[in-house]
Every structure is written in structure tokens, then in C-alpha cells.
Amino acid sequence: MNNKNQSPLKKLLGIRGMGAALTAFVGLIIIYIAFGVINPAVFSGQNILNLLRSMSKYLLIGIAQSYILITGNIDLSIGTMVGMSAMISATLMTHGINPVFAMLVALLACLATGVVNGYLVGKFKLPPFIATLGTMFVTRGVAYMVNGNRNTDAIATGVGKETADKFQNFFYYGKTLGVYNTFWIAIIVFIIFFFILSKTRTGRHIYAIGSNIDAAKLSGVNVVGTTIKAYLVSSICSWIVGLILCAQAGMGNMEAGNMYEMYGVAAGVIGGVSPLGGTGILLGTLAGAAVWQTLENGLNMIGAQVGIQRIVIGVIVVGAVLLDVVVRSGQFGKKKKN
Numbered sequence: 416m417n418n419k420n421q422s423p424l425k426k427l428l429g430i431r432g433m434g435a436a437l438t439a440f441v442g443l444i445i446i447y448i449a450f451g452v453i454n455p456a457v458f459s460g461q462n463i464l465n466l467l468r469s470m471s472k473y474l475l476i477g478i479a480q481s482y483i484l485i486t487g488n489i490d491l492s493i494g495t496m497v498g499m500s501a502m503i504s505a506t507l508m509t510h511g512i513n514p515v516f517a518m519l520v521a522l523l524a525c526l527a528t529g530v531v532n533g534y535l536v537g538k539f540k541l542p543p544f545i546a547t548l549g550t551m552f553v554t555r556g557v558a559y560m561v562n563g564n565r566n567t568d569a570i571a572t573g574v575g576k577e578t579a580d581k582f583q584n585f586f587y588y589g590k591t592l593g594v595y596n597t598f599w600i601a602i603i604v605f606i607i608f609f610f611i612l613s614k615t616r617t618g619r620h621i622y623a624i625g626s627n628i629d630a631a632k633l634s635g636v637n638v639v640g641t642t643i644k645a646y647l648v649s650s651i652c653s654w655i656v657g658l659i660l661c662a663q664a665g666m667g668n669m670e671a672g673n674m675y676e677m678y679g680v681a682a683g684v685i686g687g688v689s690p691l692g693g694t695g696i697l698l699g700t701l702a703g704a705a706v707w708q709t710l711e712n713g714l715n716m717i718g719a720q721v722g723i724q725r726i727v728i729g730v731i732v733v734g735a736v737l738l739d740v741v742v743r744s745g746q747f748g749k750k751k752k753n
Contacts, residue, residue, distance in 0.1 A: 435687020436699030443706045450713030457716055464595060468587075470708035471601035472656050476675050477682025477700040478608050479652035482645045484683050485612075487625040487692025488536055488543035490649045493679055495554040496525050497672025500657020502558040502567065505667025509562075509573035514582045522654050528554055529650030533643030551676075559669050567667035579665065586662035597659055604655065608648060609697045621645055625692030681728060682707055684735045691739065706731075 451457040476493060483490045500521040507517035528550055535546035571579035583589075589596045612618040620641040623631040632638055653672070660671045680690070686703030688695030707728060714724045 432687050432694055432696035432699055436696055436702055439686045439699055439702035439706055443702055443709060446706065446713065447709050450709070450717065454713075454716050457713055462712070462716070466708055466712050467598045468595040469712070470704050471597045472659060473678055473682050473707050474601045474701060474704040475604060475652045475656050476679035477686070477704045478605060478697060479649040480676065480679030481683040481688045481695060481697060481700045482608070482612070482621065482648040483543070484680070484688050484690050485621055485625045485692060485695055486642060486645050487628070488642070488645075489547065489680070489690070490532060490646065491544065491547040491676050492528060492532060492550040492554055493649055493653050494672040494675035494677075495551045495558065496528055496650060496653035497657045497660065497675050498558040498669065499528075499554045500525055500654045501661040501671040502561050502667040502669060504658060505567040505570055505661045506562045508570040508579070508582070509567050511573045514574060514578060518658060521657060522651075524557065525650040525654040525657075526647060529646040530643060532649075533646040534639070536646070537639040537642030558671075562667065562669075564669075566669055569666050570661070571665065583662040583665055586659050588662070600655065600659075604652065605697060605701060612697055617641065617644055622693055625694070627693075678707070681732045684732055684739070687735075687739075689739045690736060694739070
């Protein structure tokens, strides 16, 4: 059928990964309403603001991991880069270094990690699990070492209360148009990387690598360069989350970002990003991050134990991946031939 004769709904669903993203959004609405019925405080304005702020960290981490998952790889160093970013920036600020310079040093460390990850996976063909497992230990080691194997003091002790307040308000406590700045930062990053992935040649190459790396090579795709770019996106998002955690705590914590790489996987796959590569859109990651945070927020507000929260989210993640495997295997949506 000619695309011009298709209905708007069919055209929308024809976009790669859109069906899964819309399903995640529908699930989000159902989950939110269900929790709100059980505890009306879920619908309160302050809870919504807090939910959006908390969701922002998961969205950024989800973007980081989604770029890597679409290439058919994984990044286990995301959480430790978050910790490294928080510790480097906080340590420098406690020594009186200007926050902007401190943030730039943390960015360079994260970018270096992304380049190493990209080369190990793209150039030297190391399994991404092994390559990023190695850099995971290295970056966590850096997070420990920068301040002598201890958490930092409050950043205000080095740069002064006024400067520290500006830093913390910009990344976490401050509001713009009535909404926490953390949310706006995440949305701006989302728009930029959504555009890159869906509208640029780099984005097309990322999908091509994940779909069929050999075909991508034959088509002239620079596999090494594209892989490095994907890991650099992961580095940038991890760096920003590290700054957010630093601003939230007002100090550096050596364990900051613990398990965040898995949170990124969860946000991506819940929203339809395939861990097998080549499929998914960041709109789905946005929905997945919102589902994750809504579940966490709602279960907490109805008094569910932390263990129950983790079990529920774990089951949803496994279910999402299982559905992807079934769909890809052709066992769903295809008629049997006689």
C-alpha cells in the first residue's frame, strides 16, 4: 500500500519502535491512576514535581544506555562514571576550584572513558560486557582515589556557601517556570539526542550497526567511529547525572551512581529499546524512565517494602525483554504457512 494512503495512526505506528513506546505510555497512565486511587497523595502537585525531578536521572541514564543498546552493545561503566563525575567535581570544589572548571575536568574524565570503551568494543572487538566491566572497575577506582578513599566534605567548605548554593540550585534544588531545573536539563538533553538519533546520519549508522554490523560495513558505515560516538553519548549523560547527584548531596559520595547502569537498561527496555540491537526510540526511553519512577514512587507511597519494589520492576524488565525476543523470533504477529 502506498504510504500516502495510510492513516495517520498507521504512519505513526510504522515508525521504528513507536508501538512499544506508545504501549509504555499507556502502561504509565494506568499505573499512575492505579496508585492515585489507592493513595490520592500521588496526585498532589508536590509529588508530581518530585516525581519529575527523580525521573530525570533515570531518563538521562536511560538515554545513555539506549544509545549503546541500539548498537547491540552494553555499557556497564555508566554508574561508575556517574560516581567518578560526582567525586571529581566535588573534590575540586572542596579545594576551592571554580565549579565550571571542576565540571570540565569531570567531563574530560568521562569522555576519556567513553573513547576507551568505544575503541575496545569497536576497534579491538572486545565483548562489550568485558570491555566496560574493566572500565567500570577503573572508573570506580578513580572515584575512590581522587579524595583519598573517603567521601568529600561539603562543597561549600571550598567554594563558599553562595557559590555552592548556585551550583546546587542550578542542577537540583532550583526551579524554572515552577518545575525543578533537573527536569529541564534532562528534557534539553533528551531533545538533542532524540534529534541526533532520529534525524541525522550518525543516528542512522547507530541503528545500522545494531541491525546488522556486516551489512553496515558493506554500506560504508564507519563502525569504529560510530561506536565511539555512541559511547561518548553515554559518557556525557553519565557526567550530567554525576553533577546532579553532587548537587543533591552537596558533596561527593564514592558510591554515587551504584547500579545506575542497570537502571538505564531498565528504562530503555521498558520503553521498547531492544537489548539485541537495532530497535527502539528515545521516546520509549522517556516512557520507560517515567514508568520506572512512577512504580518506585507509587510503591513507596502505598508502603510497599523496598524488596517488593525491586521484584515488581525486575519482573517488568524481564517481561519487556521476553516480549522483544518473541516478536523478533517471528512467533508473534505472523500467520503460519500451510
